Amino acid sequence: SQQGEEDPQALSIQEGENATMNCSYKTSINNLQWYRQNSGRGLVHLILIRSNEREKHSGRLRVTLDTSKKSSSLLITASRAADTASYFCATQDAGGTSYGKLTFGQGTILTVHP
């Protein structure tokens, strides 16, 4: 079953603009991860944020996590046409029984126009 909602479902922007995607989840988590998928191919890991972290940066990516609201956001700054893809958040539930299992959101389709 899906963990929660991603918002928006689709986002269309111009090159150079920033893109923000939001993710909500339902359970206590060990960590939250963001992945990118191009045209129905494999997923590429972007960034992982632990449950005790609030913000993390990696290049043009900035991720925030609010465990009290069970939500996360992914910000891509200065978007490029090559960023066009589907973006998914995924959570690893708290507790050792969830090792090896990720629960994914529905995804946000990002289109960056040149």
Place this chain on the structure above:
Amino acid sequence: KAGVTQTPRYLIKTRGQQVTLSCSPISGHRSVSWYQQTPGQGLQFLFEYFSETQRNKGNFPGRFSGRQFSNSRSEMNVSTLELGDSALYLCASSPSRGQLNTEAFFGQGTRLTVV
């Protein structure tokens, strides 16, 4: 370092048949997980293997099964195929399931079409 390799990339099968998909994890990775991706249900966890043992299982019928070999390579099998089994099947590997906060490395997937 080679990535996660899934074979075949594409498959067309007839209802009622069975299918076996293969996944070779990144060298040294011992945990292999499988996911099904469909437009309607999104990405759903199938099962996870570590040290040749299934450690975790998603909410799928018994027609879906898998195994892992001593070299960490994994296969998943779907018997008595149904039209609804048409999907992209993704395999992911991780170094070890004992480590918290470990990212998963995904293969390119196997696109299964059931006709």
